[in-house]
Amino acid sequence: xxxxxxxxxxxxxxxxxxxxxxxxxxxxxxxxxxxxxxxxxxxxxxxxxxxxxxxxxxxxxxxxxxxxxxxxxxxxxxxxxxxxxxxxxxxxxxxxxxx
Numbered sequence: 001x002x003x004x005x006x007x008x009x010x011x012x013x014x015x016x017x018x019x020x021x022x023x024x025x026x027x028x029x030x031x032x033x034x035x036x037x038x039x040x041x042x043x044x045x046x047x048x049x050x051x052x053x054x055x056x057x058x059x060x061x062x063x064x065x066x067x068x069x070x071x072x073x074x075x076x077x078x079x080x081x082x083x084x085x086x087x088x089x090x091x092x093x094x095x096x097x098x099x
Contacts, residue, residue: 025056034059041066 027038027048037059041048055062073084
């Protein structure tokens, strides 16, 4: 029997995690709508970030996710752009995520 350590809730503590294998479509193999969405990601960010690439098996979801992100980060809001970025950084850090 394998026993996993509990996942600590805060920064800097080690976690026992498993990384799932998610099938992805390589950019050079993309066609149609997926190629259009991936090309737009490269034009916007200079690369395809992993968080975007894992959605490559469902390009409509990827496109909707990127539009949602754009609305949250750049749309009208009572929060400033700096405050939104700060919330994203704190949330990523709290989740032990390097994005």
